[in-house]
Amino acid sequence: MSTQDAVKKAGLKATLPRMLILEVLAKTIDSEVHLSAEDIYKDLLTSGDDVGLATVYRVLSQFESAGIVTRHNFEEGHSVYEMTQDHHHDHMVCVDTGKTIEFHDPEIEKKQDDIAASHGYEIVDRSSVIFVKKTD
Amino acid sequence: MSTQDAVKKAGLKATLPRMLILEVLAKTIDSEVHLSAEDIYKDLLTSGDDVGLATVYRVLSQFESAGIVTRHNFEEGHSVYEMTQDHHHDHMVCVDTGKTIEFHDPEIEKKQDDIAASHGYEIVDRSSVIFVKKTD
DNA sequence: CTCCGTGCAAAAAATTTGCAACTCA
DNA sequence: TGAGTTGCAAATTTTTTGCACGGAG
Secondary structure (H helix, E strand, C coil): CCHHHHHHHCCCCCCHHHHHHHHHHHHCCCCCCCECHHHHHHHHHHCCCCCCHHHHHHHHHHHHHHCCEEEECCCCCCCEEEECCCCCCEEEEECCCCCEEEECCHHHHHHHHHHHHHCCEEEEEEEEEEEEEECC | CCHHHHHHHCCCCCCHHHHHHHHHHHHCCCCCCCECHHHHHHHHHHCCCCCCHHHHHHHHHHHHHHCCEEEECCCCCCCEEEECCCCCCEEEEECCCCCEEEECCHHHHHHHHHHHHHCCEEEEEEEEEEEEEECC
16 A cells, blocks of 8 residues: 555545655654654755645644554654554664664463463553663 | 651752652552653642752652662653652553553563563663553 | 645753752761 | 642743745646
8 A cells, every 4th residue: 555545544534644644754764763643854955855844743643643653752852753553563762873673472462361361451552661781 | 668768768868859859759649640841840849849950850869779760761752750669560562642651560570580680680770661552 | 725744933841950948067 | 836738820842833925837
């Protein structure tokens, strides 16, 4: 499914600002870098694309509702976003360098499912962040 | 160790505002409720204790550095705090009711340790939040 | 023409900071 | 006493909202 289709499927018009924002996010898909609204805004300005910051926030919010992007609140005073990927993954954040590493472990998820079930719940979303530092 | 000692050990004076803030947090230790700076501020005002909101923020920040309290960024636009407990635990947040359930699983932590180690890292902190809803 | 979307500016919400007054050790 | 603390107000930072204009069908 193209990004245009994904946007239309969400009941949103495939407008230029929206496509531009998706492009910026798409660039970081493999780099494990997560962008804030401000980051995306600046990136667009630098590229000569005049998109308002309010629009970036509005679009990200719409995309999040549509499941096109995922929002994270790691720890700073702002949210960061990434394009939603097929496979769920957790994050390892280096407290010294800020580097992010994504990982996935079926066993951990299975355990979490079991624990939720034992309390009468089912999981709708997960957010596991491990703060790490290089082993000396 | 008394709360006074904990504060002094952190190199902070055991002042009235600090003790009051700790008391408010202590009340919620068993309820699995997490308070925001604003919550604590209002609680104190209601009790007739005039502590400035800025002081609440400053003190919470100092307590967090000292390891006396733990800050969480579940998902809203603000942080919530709880007194640091001996045993690490993760959180299950009900998306419908906002209820929080704490749980702990050694196997999950072991797996996380292994994964971090395999990347050359060691874990300094964890934050796993599972968003759930009641099974139908 | 109508609706949806956008930019801009103002508003909110959350948190931090400067500074004079105050307090605990 | 005097370094550490506090309250208040002002400043920041992040995000949301109101509104008039603009573009696609």
